[in-house]
Amino acid sequence: MPLFIVAAGIVLLLILITGFKLNTFVSLIIVAFIVALALGMPLENVVSSIEGGLGGTLGHIALIFGLGAMLGRLIADAGGAQRIAMTLINKFGEKRIQWAVVVASFIVGIALFFEVGLVLLIPIVFSIAKELRISILYLGIPMAAALLATHSFLPPHPGPTVIAGEYGADLGVVLLYGIMIAIPTVIIAGPLFTKVAKKIAPDAFNKTGNIDSLGEQKTFKLEQTPGFGISVLTAMFPVLLMAISTIVDLVQNSVGFEDNTIIEIIRLVGNPSSAMLLSLLLAFYTMGIARKIPIKQVMDSCASSIAAIGMMLLIIGGGGAFKQVLIDGGVGDYVAELFKETSMSPLLFAWLVAAILRISLGSATVAAISTAGLVVPMLAQYDVNLALVTLATGAGSSICSHVNDAGFWMIKEYFGLSMKETFSTWTILSTITSVVGLGFILLFDASFIIAGIAIVLISVVAIYFSTITPIKDKRKALGA
Template sequence: MPLVIVAIGVILLIVLISKFKLNTFVALLIVSFCVALTLGIPMEKVVSTIETGIGGTLGHIALIFGLGAMLGRLVADAGGAQRIAMTLINKFGETKIEWAVVVSSFIVGIAMFFEVGLVLLIPIVFSIAKEMKVSLLSLGIPMLAALLATHSFLPPHPGPTVIAGEYGADIGKVLLYGIIVAIPTVLIAGPIFTRLAKKIVPSAFEKRGSIDSLGDQKEFNLDDTPSFNISLLTAMFPVILMLIATGVKMVIGNAGTNVVFKVIAFVGDPSVAMLISLVIAVYTMGINRNISIKEITRSCSSAAASIGMMLLIIGGGGAFKQVLINGGVGKYIAVIFAGTSMSPILLAWIVAAILRISLGSATVAAISTAGLVIPMLAQYDANLALVTLATGCGSAIASHVNDAGFWMVKEYFGLTLKETFATWTLLSTITSVVGLMFILALDAIIK
């Protein structure tokens, strides 16, 4: 019965969001209350359960998420992201333009959330495709692959950041392993898949697309933007700090009483790393370029405002997750799989993939998966960082009509539904499946 109740809850969520166009956060709350009562959680404990889920989830990621959004916005508003992209494109040259787009999109994707990176990079891809007389989609697919992989695997993106907190995984290891998995995944889902897609749907590569819906784009004179080195260092600084701390911890172990190690661990903490990076960005992307504090503050405020609804949705997903845990659904699944040889990595991927296909939202799918998988983890000696990556990986699969990203790609690139399925949906599926293969391979190596 618990699984039937969850299935009905998921169906209700789909109906509320897709058919009645109800706000995702409100829909999640309604479903959380209904499922909680149906699972037998006492009425006097339902509200506290939901509050615990929202507070526990947002309490962990709000700081990292908010600071990350501000950092990305400062780099974008200063022209740093455009400087990174154009410099790499010029260095790679016309013959290797696809690889230039992959590298620049990967770097920008680490610093910025998927939608922000997409809106920022699409105009650049449009102008390059037009200038070099190449197919728009031949550059678009590598860009999308890099943005999707960083969104699915790398903190401070919401999925991996939230799940790392829920599983109790070391976020530095999630970042390190995520980069190891993301790089080959992007190469396969990007440049290599592009060649296959040209054979599957050649008509899609003849489309010119349109970015009129993005409105007037802010144009930068590259001479007026921060230098490539400064832009790259600013965007990557939190990643550098977290990787250094993780590397030291993996080699030497816990900091113990050594002050130097304690400082490294403190500075490498995701929240501290993001705060330090934001302060540096205020200088490199703002003050050093004679931009007023008022304008810098405006960029930060705009970034914070833009993630408000996303934070609520994440909180709603946390409420649903907590209901599943307190309602005993996770324990029920743990009993079903007790004694089986199925890897928790594979189970997390399967559950996340099913929820992603059903719900559309990768973030909600990932958070909901935690509620079903957490009780199982006690039975296994699982690498929590890899389980985190598997959950994010599963939540990337098969983007289709119930996902906003599907429609963004369709409209921007001027594709038909069939062409969007054969390119973007297939790309997201390849990213998910190939990513899982590399995660399993990494698990075998680490063991």
């Protein structure tokens, strides 16, 4: 009965969002109330459960998410993201242009949220494709793969950040594992999949695309932008701080030396909230003061970034409210009891639940947060790496982007694709990111190493045998 109520609640959520076109946040709150009542929660506890879920979720993520949005916007508005992309493209050269786009998109994707990174990088991809007379999709697929992987696996993006907080996972460990998993996943879902996509949807690679809806883009002459090194440092600074703290903790646990003042300072600086604040202060200088940009203009960029993510914060809070109702209503305990005698790994379970919710609801973030309500009670029964469960949930929430996902329509419209072509490229790309990401996550889990190797090998072999046709000339190699 509890699972039936949850399923009915998800269907109702889908109807409210897609059928009645209600705001996602409002729909989540309505469904949270209805599901709470249907589960038989005491009436006096319904509101407190919803408020607790909303506040608890935002209390953990709001600081990181808000500071991260400001950091990304400062790098974009100062031209740092453009400098990173153009420098890498010039260094890699025409023959390796895809790899330049992958590396640039990955670095930019760490600092910028998916939609922002997409809007920022697409004009650059279009201009490079036009200059080299190659297909925009030839560069667009690697770009989208890198942005999706960073969005799914790496803090400070909302999904992994929120999930880590719900599961009690160390955010620094999530970041380190996430980078190691995201890099090979991007290679397979990006440059390698591009060769397969050209065979599945060859006409899509002849489309010219249309970015008129983006309006006039803010562009810079290269000499007007910050230096490449300082731009990369500013974008990667929170990653470096969190990584150093995590590595020190891992060494301490292995060697066993006692805490001291230096260790405590490193731990404070490497805390995600502290790391984001210090990175923002660095960006104030490198992207603003050092370039003689008035502080008011810097603050305007910060203000506009928060205005842009205001609704996203509410949606995340609504997802947290729905998650808390599932926990307080006993659904999580019911699921834990249901799977008590099963041998299914929490990694596979978290991925499966997130995948089902993602396909149903469209929003990767809402799917990931809602999954926590079903998975958290189950974790007490298993000795499992919480960072890997976090990443498995993120992987599941990236699967099969289709018509109920805003990203699907952005890719379709910007690249001028038909519905069939969008399914054949973007939807498959998101599914590859999810499945291959799961494969590498299982590789990190010793008990499932064989399953992980099998998934990865099957993916690589399938791609290899679909790309053995020799490339006859340079023009064809570049996707013309």
